[in-house]
Amino acid sequence: MKIKWRILSTYLLATSLTLFLFWLGERAVNREAIVFDWPTFILALILPGGIVYYLTNRLCLRLDKLYTTARSISKGDFSEVYFLDSADEIGKIGKEMITLAQEFKISLQKNTQEAEKVQTILAGMQEGVIALDQVGRVVLVNATAENIFDYTQDDLKGKYFIDVQGYSELEELVQSALEEGKSGVSEITLGERIVRVQVNPFLGEQDQIRPRGAVIVGYDVTELRRLEQVRTDFVGNVSHELRTPLTSIKGFVETLLDGAADDPALRERFLTIIQRETLRLQRLIDDLLTLSRIENRRTDLVVSSSRVQVAYEKIKPVISSYAKAKELELVVELPSDLPAVAMGPDLLSQVLLNLLENAVKYTTTGKIELSASQKDSVVYLEFKDTGCGIPEQDLPRIFERFYRVDKARSREQGGTGLGLSIVKHIVEGSNGKIGITSRLGLGSVFTCELPVAEQGELYEKEK
Structure with missing residues (x-):
């Protein structure tokens, strides 16, 4: 029930009771029947009641405005704040509410700004x-x-x-x-x-x-832990790869110093071994430096271009003699209209040499094949051999540094364990892809996808 009806009903009840008691009092004093004057009684109720209703209605309207203002403030809407200019108690409450609303608005804006800052920081x-x-x-x-x-x-x-x-x-x-x-x-x-x-x-x-x-x-920290493991493995592998030839060199040098140098045949044999181990160390250091340059982008990975035919001609004498020494057939099919690829000639030659050498190294009988083709803006190179093949469980790790499927055989043939890792970094650094399929005892197939160079990028030496 609204407050105006409460006040009005209370007034009517109190006034009616008062008039009734007054009538009983008059009757008791006069000791005679007094006729109850209903028109006068009703007029005595309605006239003051109308005045009370008018005043209470105005009071309720002002309180409704205060309520509307308070509800708007609680919802954060300050557009319907009602200002009361009267000097009575309700006017004072209204003024304080307006002051409170302004302070609340400023505080809410600051809190919103701080919350947005926190959300932005957290999101970033x-x-x-x-x-x-x-x-x-x-x-x-x-x-x-x-x-x-x-x-x-x-x-x-x-x-x-x-x-x-x-x-x-x-x-x-x-x-x-x-x-x-x-x-x-x-x-x-x-x-x-x-x-x-x-x-x-x-x-x-x-x-x-x-x-x-x-x-x-x-x-x-997944990547961090992986890099830590890679660093640990790398240091361990490098230490092992360096220690093995150094131990061999140290042993033979000490033997020569202990008197073996006086025997010409023994001296020549030991010096040959020392020379072989020294070359092995040199190849290892050269491969490490090459890998470091590629990883740090200090090479012409994609700033120049070259043709596969030209790059192969540079390494042809080396790989041909290597295959001939093992009595292997070398089949090379490179179309004359093959476009240039987005890779420097030295790096492309190194990719061809490393993959062909790897194929010859692990093939005892049969043939080595290199073929190329183009599809859209990609040149596909395929290196196929009939070698020993690679076990399926070793394929995911074949491009890791120093990873060898047959460690004893690789070291016996003078490998550093970095050739395929270097090839992978060169190809991927040139926005290309490299993959491998292999069957144990039947051979392996390496595939390279190299992007075609844009016109005008042809390396100066090939023009």
């Missing part, structure tokens, strides 16, 4: 951030966290983080942060990802018993 962070409230419910998840933890904000918001499947390893850290206010760090595995997670409590007032929440920050 490379770290995943998950915010929890005092009891461990998720209140915020940024985009990076969605990718790292494989959950969207809609999936997590409002849920207890310790109940989310797949993150039981973090339960102890989250509880420690929320209950004891302690920070913690852990490294967990999420599928194929390795994530370093740090959980920090969000502390409130100093006299507050428990933290107001916690923040989980996740760093995807």
Whole structure:
């Protein structure tokens, strides 16, 4: 019931009771019957009642405006703020409400700006951030966290983080942060990802018993750990590859110094071995330097172009003599109209030499084939051999540095274990692709896809 009807009904009830009591009093005093004057009674109620209704109605209208203003402010809408210019109590309340609305508007704008800044910062962070409230419910998840933890904000918001499947390893850290206010760090595995997670409590007032929440920050360190493993393996492999020939050289030099140099036949044999091991060291160092230059883009990967026919002619004497020495048939089919590829001539020659040498090295009987073709804007090179082949489980690692399928045989033939890795970096650095198919005991096929060079890029030496 509205306040005006409450006031009016209260007035009518009180006035009616008063008039009735007054009538009873008059009757008791005069001790005679007094006729109840209904018209006068009704007039005595209606006239003051109309005045009361008018005043209470105006009061209610002013209170309705105050209510509308308060409701608009609560919704953040300041366009319907009502200003009261009267000096009574309601006017004072209205003025204070307007002042409060202005302060609230300024505060809301500042909070909105700060929230937008925080959201922008969180969205641009490379770290995943998950915010929890005092009891461990998720209140915020940024985009990076969605990718790292494989959950969207809609999936997590409002849920207890310790109940989310797949993150039981973090339960102890989250509880420690929320209950004891302690920070913690852990490294967990999420599928194929390795994530370093740090959980920090969000502390409130100093006299507050428990933290107001916690923040989980996740760093995807998968690539970092992979690179660390690559570095460790690389250092170990280089150390081993260097130590083996150096140990051999050191042993034979000491033997010569101990008197073996006096025997001409023995001296010649030892010096030949020392020379072979020295050349092996030189090839290893040259390959390492080449790989370093390619990885650091200090070569003409795509700034020049060359033709496959010209690059092959440069290495033809070497590979032909190598194949002839092993009595292998070398078949080369390079169309004369094959366009230039977007790769420098020296690098293209190195790709051809490394892949053909690799084919000859692991082939004892049969033939080596090199063929080329063009489709659209790509030149396809195919290197086929009838060698020993590669086991299927070794194919994914064949382009890794120092990886050898048969380590003893590779070292015996003087390989450094870097040739295929160099080829892969050269081809991919030129926006090309390289692949391999192989069957154990039947041979292998390496394929290179090289982009065709744009007109006008032909290397000067080939014009």
